Amino acid sequence: MTLYNILLAAQVPVPRDLPLPLPLPHGVLVVLLVLSFLAHILFINLMVGGSILTLWSEIKGLKDKDYDVFSQELASTITVNKSMAVVLGVAPLLSINTLYTVYFYSANALTGLFWIAIIPLTTIAFLLTYAHKYSWNILSSNKALHISMMAISVAIFLFIPFIFLTNINLMLFPEKWNTIEGFLDALLLPNVFPRYLHFIFASLAITGLFVFWYFGRKKYEFEQHFTTLTRYEIRKKAYSLTLMASVVQFLIGPVVLLTLPTKGMSWQMVLTILIGAAFSIPALYWIWKGVTGPAENIATNFKKVASVLTITVICMGSGRHLYRATALAPHQKLVAEATKVYQAEVKKATAEANLPGNKKAVSDDAGQTIFETKCSACHAMDMKVVGPPVTEMVEIYKGNQVALQDWIRAPGKKRADAPQMPALGLSEQELKEVSEYILKQGK
Incomplete structure (x- = not known):
C-alpha cells in the first residue's frame, strides 16, 4: 500500500464492497452511463429552461398577447420533455448504482431527507405543470393564480438540481464523510455552486436551440397563432438566448475547473474538456452570423450548430466521468483491499466452523x-x-x-x-x- 493510501485510509471510512460480478463489462457500463446520462440531462435542460422561459413569457404576455401565445405553446412541450427526462433517467441511475454503489449510497445517506425529498418535490412540480398546461383557458381571467402555478414549478425545478449536484459531488469526497452532517454541509463542498450555474445556463442555451427549431418548422402554422410577432423575431430571440447563455458558460467553465479538487485532475480529462470547448467556438460564430445577418439566412447553419454542440456535450460528459474515475481510484483500491481481506476472513471462519466439534461454536x-x-x-x-x-x-x-x-x-x-x-x-x-x-x- 502506498504512503498516499495509508494516509487516506487513516482519515477516510473504508467500507467493504459487495463482491459480486458486474452485469456487463466495465467499459460497456461506463459508455452506457455517459451516453444515457447525456440523453437524460438533455430533457432535464429542456424542462428547466422551458419552464423558466414559459414563466418569463407569460408575465410579459400580460401586456403583449403574442407572448402569452408563445408561453402557452412552450408550456405544452414541458410535460412531454418532463416525461422523456424521467424515462431516460432510469439507465444512468442504474449504471451509476452499479459502478459506484458504495459512493452513491453513502452520499444518499449523508444528504438524507433532502435526497428523498426529490420524489415529493418532483411530483408536486409535475402536477403543477400539468395543471398549468390544462387550465390555460379556465384561468384566463385569473392570471395571477395561473402564473403562480408555473412560478412554484420553476422554484422547485431550480432547487432540485441543487440536491442532485450536491449528492453527486459528495460521492467524490469520501474523506469528508466523517464530517458531513447533512445536506447543508455537503452543499458547501467545492464545485457545487459553479456547476449549478453552469447547468442553469446550459438549460437556457439548449432551450434557445429548441425554440429556434420548434417555431421554425415548416408545418408549424405560425401566422394562425401570432399577430404581431414574426417567426424571424422569435427565432432571432431564441438564437440570441443560446448565444448569451453559451458565452456565460464559457466564462463559468474555468471557475468550474478551478474549483475541482486536484485529486481528480488528469491530462486526459483536461484535454477532453478543451476539445469540447474548441468545438463550441465555431457554433457560437455561426449563431452570431445568424443573429446579425439577413433574416433569410438565419437558419443556414443550424444543423452544423446542433452537430458541433452535440460533440461538445459528449466531450463534457466524458470529461466529467474521467474526473470522477480518477478522483475515486485510490479509495476504490482501499475498498477492494478491505473486501478481499473480509472475504478471506469469512472463508477461514467458515472452514473452522465446519471442523468436527465446532457446531456448537457456530450457534454461540x-x-x-x-x-x-x-x-x-x-x-x-x-x-x-x-x-x-x-x-x-x-x-x-x-x-x-x-x-x-x-x-x-x-x-x-x-x-x-x-x-x-x-x-x-x-x-x-x-x-x-x-x-x-x-x-x-x-x-
Missing part, C-alpha cells in the same frame, strides 16, 4: 455473525471507523444490556464528528445476541 457466535454483517462497516474493536469502537460501547453500556439494545433498536445522533447511525431492523432475538456479543468483548 450468532452475535458475532450479526456484528460482522451489520455493524463492522462502521465499528471496529478498538479504533474509530465511522462510529465509536466496541471498547467504547462496552464502557458506556457495561452491565446495562437493555440500554444497548434500546439504542441499536432506535439509534439517534450523539456525536458531532460522526453521522447518525441508521436503524438496522434487527429482530428482538438478534438484538439480544449482538448486544451480548458486544458486551462480552469487555471481559
